[in-house]
Amino acid sequence: MVSVDDFRGGETAWCPGCGNFGVLMAVKTALVKLGKMPHEVLLVSGIGQSGKLPHYMKCNTFNSLHGRTIPPATGAKAANHGLTVLAVGGDGDTYGEGGNHFIHGIRRNPDITMIVHNNQIYGLTKGQASPTSDLGMKTKVQSHGVFETPLNPLALAISLDCGFVSRGFSGDINHLSSLIAKAIKHKGFSLVDMLQPCVIFNRLNTFKWYKERVYKLSDSDYSPDDRTAAFEKSLEWGDKIPLGVFYERSGPSFEDNLPALADGALAKQINHPDAGTLNKLIEMFM
Amino acid sequence: MIDTVDVGIKIGGAAGQGIQTIGAVLSKTFQRGGLYVFGVQHYYSRVRGGHNFFYARISNKPIYAMRERVNLLIALDHASIDEHLGELERGVVVVDRDSVKVDSESESLFHVPLKSIADDVGGSQLYANTVATGAVLGLLCYPFDILSDVLSQTFKKKGDAVVEKNIASARAGYDYAQKNFPGRCPIMLEPVEKPNSRMLITGNEAVGLGALAAGLKFLSAYPMTPSTGVMNYVASKADSLGVVVEQAEDEISAITMAVGASFAGVRSMTTTSGGGFSLMVEALGLAGMTETPIVIFLCQRPGPATGLPTMTEQGDLEFALHAAQGEFPRCVLAPKTADDAFYITSKAFNIADKYQIPVFILSDQYLADSVFTCERFDLDQIKIERYLMKDAELEGADYMRYKFTKSGISPRALPGTAGVLVVADSDEHDEAGHINESVENRVAMSDKRMGKLSLLRKEMSLPAVYGPAHAPLTLIGWGSTYGPLKEAVDILKAEGVDVNLISFNEIYPLPIKKINKILERAEKTVSIENNATGQFARVLKAELGFTVSHSILKYDGRPFTPEYIVRELSKMVVV
Numbered sequence: 012m013v014s015v016d017d018f019r020g021g022e023t024a025w026c027p028g029c030g031n032f033g034v035l036m037a038v039k040t041a042l043v044k045l046g047k048m049p050h051e052v053l054l055v056s057g058i059g060q061s062g063k064l065p066h067y068m069k070c071n072t073f074n075s076l077h078g079r080t081i082p083p084a085t086g087a088k089a090a091n092h093g094l095t096v097l098a099v100g101g102d103g104d105t106y107g108e109g110g111n112h113f114i115h116g117i118r119r120n121p122d123i124t125m126i127v128h129n130n131q132i133y134g135l136t137k138g139q140a141s142p143t144s145d146l147g148m149k150t151k152v153q154s155h156g157v158f159e160t161p162l163n164p165l166a167l168a169i170s171l172d173c174g175f176v177s178r179g180f181s182g183d184i185n186h187l188s189s190l191i192a193k194a195i196k197h198k199g200f201s202l203v204d205m206l207q208p209c210v211i212f213n214r215l216n217t218f219k220w221y222k223e224r225v226y227k228l229s230d231s232d233y234s235p236d237d238r239t240a241a242f243e244k245s246l247e248w249g250d251k252i253p254l255g256v257f258y259e260r261s262g263p264s265f266e267d268n269l270p271a272l273a274d275g276a277l278a279k280q281i282n283h284p285d286a287g288t289l290n291k292l293i294e295m296f297m
Numbered sequence: 298m299i300d301t302v303d304v305g306i307k308i309g310g311a312a313g314q315g316i317q318t319i320g321a322v323l324s325k326t327f328q329r330g331g332l333y334v335f336g337v338q339h340y341y342s343r344v345r346g347g348h349n350f351f352y353a354r355i356s357n358k359p360i361y362a363m364r365e366r367v368n369l370l371i372a373l374d375h376a377s378i379d380e381h382l383g384e385l386e387r388g389v390v391v392v393d394r395d396s397v398k399v400d401s402e403s404e405s406l407f408h409v410p411l412k413s414i415a416d417d418v419g420g421s422q423l424y425a426n427t428v429a430t431g432a433v434l435g436l437l438c439y440p441f442d443i444l445s446d447v448l449s450q451t452f453k454k455k456g457d458a459v460v461e462k463n464i465a466s467a468r469a470g471y472d473y474a475q476k477n478f479p480g481r482c483p484i485m486l487e488p489v490e491k492p493n494s495r496m497l498i499t500g501n502e503a504v505g506l507g508a509l510a511a512g513l514k515f516l517s518a519y520p521m522t523p524s525t526g527v528m529n530y531v532a533s534k535a536d537s538l539g540v541v542v543e544q545a546e547d548e549i550s551a552i553t554m555a556v557g558a559s560f561a562g563v564r565s566m567t568t569t570s571g572g573g574f575s576l577m578v579e580a581l582g583l584a585g586m587t588e589t590p591i592v593i594f595l596c597q598r599p600g601p602a603t604g605l606p607t608m609t610e611q612g613d614l615e616f617a618l619h620a621a622q623g624e625f626p627r628c629v630l631a632p633k634t635a636d637d638a639f640y641i642t643s644k645a646f647n648i649a650d651k652y653q654i655p656v657f658i659l660s661d662q663y664l665a666d667s668v669f670t671c672e673r674f675d676l677d678q679i680k681i682e683r684y685l686m687k688d689a690e691l692e693g694a695d696y697m698r699y700k701f702t703k704s705g706i707s708p709r710a711l712p713g714t715a716g717v718l719v720v721a722d723s724d725e726h727d728e729a730g731h732i733n734e735s736v737e738n739r740v741a742m743s744d745k746r747m748g749k750l751s752l753l754r755k756e757m758s759l760p761a762v763y764g765p766a767h768a769p770l771t772l773i774g775w776g777s778t779y780g781p782l783k784e785a786v787d788i789l790k791a792e793g794v795d796v797n798l799i800s801f802n803e804i805y806p807l808p809i810k811k812i813n814k815i816l817e818r819a820e821k822t823v824s825i826e827n828n829a830t831g832q833f834a835r836v837l838k839a840e841l842g843f844t845v846s847h848s849i850l851k852y853d854g855r856p857f858t859p860e861y862i863v864r865e866l867s868k869m870v871v872v
């Protein structure tokens with residue numbers, strides 16, 4: 012049996028008290044819960060404090076560029092759909108620099124899980140506003156306070172009919188790890204947006220701030236299969252912030268739509284294309 | 298000895314008039330008759346209207362370029378008369394004078410009522426282009442059955458009715474010409490008896506076919522003229538060979554998706570032109586840093602910015618050589634012809650896999666869209682070498698993706714393999730793939746990566762020398778200018794000029810010593826490039842310390858012709 016220790020990587024370099032520690036533990040716990048072996052997992056990350064996660068894990072990893080997590084994860088999944096592919100990025104990474112990939116990744120629907128460390132700030136570059144920073148937040152750059160309408164990742168994902176849309180909180184590892192496990196099990200693009208306090212640069216959305224506001228969607232009075240209701244729920248932000256699975260629907264994934272994968276993972280297929288077929292292609296030019 | 302037949306046919310008209318179809322059908326019909334065909338498309342950036350043309354040169358001897366003279370003009374619009382009548386040399390014009398007004402009268406103007414025949418026979422003026430095709434072949438007394446076979450094949454997908462209407466329209470045009478202008482055409486184009494195994498293929502199709510033959514499994518791209526033909530071709534054959542083709546949301550996604558697929562173990566490629574490549578630049582470095590093999594098809598068009606979207610230039614060589622921050626090894630190959638494109642594409646994949654680096658196939662609009670007559674591609678020459686670790690080698694190994702080795706090439710395993718974890722990083726990393734910012738590690742890793750370049754340098758092929766090994770005048774070219782340059786040399790030789798040509802298709806890294814040996818023999822050198830600043834001449838200077846003495850640079854968006862090169866050379870009084 013695998014244990015959390017099997018996924019333990021190198022020494023962490025995050026600030027003490029960082030919300031990322033909770034995320035790291037939740038990711039490992041979810042993988043163990045699902046019985047995944049380290050060699051079956053590929054973690055693709057962007058650049059940011061969040062992007063360092065692969066270094067603290069033991070599994071296959073591809074530490075990509077800032078904003079570029081979803082496309083390489085998609086390519087890797089298409090090449091070997093036997094892999095469990097997770098993409099991890101920051102809020103700047105995923106919703107800012109990589110925003111186009113987020114939109115079209117949802118449309119393409121590869122079977123990958125996108126885990127976003129949403130600390131509502133640019134951590135690595137020391138405290139500029141991110142696409143999800145709350146209105147009015149002052150930073151060195153946004154000296155008059157943020158005036159751009161915050162991007163609502165859940166509402167955006169639901170508007171695109173993303174197959175799995177959820178929000179977790181790094182302060183609740185159990186809940187978060189069960190969300191991540193569900194997201195991994197979902198076939199298709201799954202989003203786990205995680206509220207994760209940045210203890211140094213975000214003085215507005217602190218651990219306490221989140222703690223006072225978050226509540227869990229309960230199975231008894233919320234069902235994630237109604238897209239309109241989910242959209243409405245996703246707009247809730249402020250005094251009360253819901254956590255859990257907002258929306259889920261099934262449908263064919265990107266890989267389901269690729270006839271080339273019918274004979275098994277591309278990476279496992281023989282490397283030599285059929286000579287008979289190639290000769291036919293050549294003869295079409297004769 | 299058989300007389301040389303060498304005929305230039307130009308088909309001019311507005312976009313949407315079916316010029317490309319006439320061009321393709323005529324080319325195929327002549328090629329099926331055992332003749333050599335070289336075809337060039339010239340089109341503007343619009344879907345309808347404007348004046349476009351297709352030029353086909355037909356010969357019974359191998360040919361490598363277009364020529365300036367026209368012997369047969371099919372004028373579907375007035376601009377064809379205005380712009381191309383002057384290019385006619387002992388030639389004839391086929392024109393529908395009911396719709397295209399021609400003021401002058403001449404023996405060589407052949408009026409064929411294309412539109413009314415099309416209406417009568419095909420039931421639509423849409424068949425006017427097929428009537429024209431038939432009329433041309435009727436004038437030339439070229440066997441109709443070859444044409445009807447080609448039409449059947451061309452329109453098969455559109456159904457029997459369309460095939461029949463096309464054949465009937467072509468027949469009507471053919472008969473009209475035979476009846477009204479018997480024996481009046483001064484041009485002879487006869488099929489050659491011998492059966493042949495030659496192909497008629499564009500540069501873009503040859504790259505696509507080369508990639509498929511090399512075992513391409515994943516292509517992601519964002520459409521951009523003139524590169525799109527490769528994506529289109531591969532997509533049209535993807536199902537038959539189990540290939541994934543994905544149109545990405547932008548070029549950054551296109552290249553990073555391909556990098557991800559390659560990391561996970563399949564041969565991957567992206568296709569683009571300069572503007573799209575500009576967006577890919579950071580990810581080029583990602584491939585370099587993570588040591589992930591990737592093939593980038595970069596099809597040049599004149600820039601900067603949107604530039605001349607449908608025209609040709611060799612303006613992105615230095616861009617490809619220097620793109621992305623930092624230093625890492627890369628390889629640049631620039632095919633000369635369609636068959637070269639086929640073989641060099643498969644080589645690109647082997648180099649990418651062997652050295653775990655990005656490899657460019659640097660083409661241009663001229664090569665991309667021109668049709669070449671090639672000997673049947675030889676699949677036996679295609680060797681697929683993946684350079685992956687074997688299962689036995691992995692057994693019990695403590696695998697490290699970036700292990701230091703003498704060659705700098707680290708053994709490559711794939712993620713998903715039991716007992717192995719593959720850790721790749723865009724940060725500077727240690728052998729295991731984790732961030733490491735120490736002095737020793739940085740220097741060792743940089744040396745490891747750049748060491749691969751020295752090794753690759755030794756493996757690069759030498760440029761071909763055409764003509765005598767030693768000559769008082771040496772022309773130097775790279776990539777697609779090969780055809781016009783070779784024919785320019787032939788023209789000059791016939792005029793008694795002692796000249797040779799050194800043509801490069803493996804551009805970077807250059808095997809310095811061996812090339813210097815070749816260049817040492819040269820006296821007067823002229824670098825001939827389709828750009829404004831002589832980029833390849835600068836590469837020769839920077840890499841080899843070699844200075845070319847003269848240059849001919851063309852940056853008007855149009856390709857070279859042999860005649861143009863000869864004229865420019867004589868202006869320079871080097872010949």
Ligand SMILES: Cc1ncc(C[n+]2csc(CCOP(=O)(O)OP(=O)(O)O)c2C)c(N)n1
Pocket residue numbers: 058059060061062077100101102103104105128130132133134135136141
């Ligand atoms: C192309 C590019 N632009 C900018 C940067 C600098 N940069 C690195 S991380 C980052 C933002 C980090 O914010 P976020 O994605 O929210 O991650 P966090 O550090 O908060 O986890 C920026 C701007 C970069 N590495 N690459």
Ligand SMILES: [Mg+2]
Pocket residue numbers: 059101102103128129130131132133134141
């Ligand atoms: Mg952040």
